[in-house]
Amino acid sequence: MITASLVKELREKTGAGMMDCKKVLTETDGDMEKAIELLRERGIAKAAKKSGRVAAEGLVEAYVSEDGKVGAVVEVNSETDFVAKNEEFKNFVLNVAKQVVEKNPATVEELLAQDSIEVPGKTVNEVLVDKIATIGENMNIRRFTRFESEGLVEKYIHGDGKIAVLVNMKSGDKEVAKDICMQIAAARPEYLNEASVPEDRLNKEKEILKAQTMNEGKPEAIAEKIVQGRIRKFFEEVCLVDQAFVKNPDMKISQLLKEKNAEVAEFARFEKGEGIEKKEENFAEEVMKQAGL
Secondary structure, X not given: OOOHHHXXXXXXXXXXXXXXXXXXXXXXXOOHHHHHHHXXXXXXXXXXXXXXXXXXXXXXXXXXXXXXXXXXXXXXXXXXXXXXXXXXXXXXXXXXXXXXXXXXXXXXHHHHHOEOOOOOOOEHHHHHHHHHHHHOOOEEEEEEEEEEOOOEEEEEEEOOOOEEEEEEEEEOOHHHHHXXXXXXXXXXXXXXXXXXXXXXXXXXXXXXXXXXHHHOOOOHHHHHHHHHHHHHHHHHHHEHHHOEEOOEEEEEHHHHHHHOOOEEEEEEEEEOOOOOOOOOOOHHHHHHHHOOO
16 A cells, blocks of 8 residues: 555655656555656656756747637746757647647646647646656746637737737737737736726825825825826826827827727736746856865
8 A cells, every 4th residue: 555654755755746656656566766766767756856946937828729719828937048949848838828728727737637738648747747857957837828709819929939918809800919919018018907907006006106296295185186197107007908009109009999999808918937036046156166165
């Protein structure tokens, strides 16, 4: 019988996942040394040793179904920018986006547990572990967003996988959808419209603006009115429909949509590595340490 403590011990020795540990222990009838050997043969123990490294590079990618009704945007991270140029890695990321479109997982965990469309007979996680072992870097599927549309879904990739945008259009054609994608990539809106801005975010912004105005020496009664004017500028920065159109700054996005008889339902903008704290390497220190100085 394979006990939980035996699985835990193997996991601590190899850093491999719980399910992988249980699987090899079952296959080796609980023989710890054979189980470790099996994990190494499969590249799982090797991959696990890399799992402590910060993966902040990689690619963002998007995929839209042939009928234009379903789309997904994903971020898969690697340790170095060099791997992001690797064709095997690029294909894996694209297949992850396709997997999300076709299999509709609810979470990254669910996605990892699904049967892979890239390598039949393996889970997405097993395919990922194989890639880590062959490419030689830690990698992880960080996040994804999936849209199903009544109208159409459009995508835009900028800078060789540095920024990916996915837009769900209730109405409008591919041309305006592409313009909206490029707008989102360039102008970085956070919300669709004023109604989408969370109340706590809006209140916080008002507090900051009021404090700024008071610090300028304005009386409180006047400060309130000034804040109302300045909050307008805030909306113009963070709300897509309130932004100036990058192709024609004299026109608002709301005007563009009205002119094209188009409506945006939702959007997602992924920027590679955003929010990940990169480990800063001090190579001089590293060399000194290895030299024993």
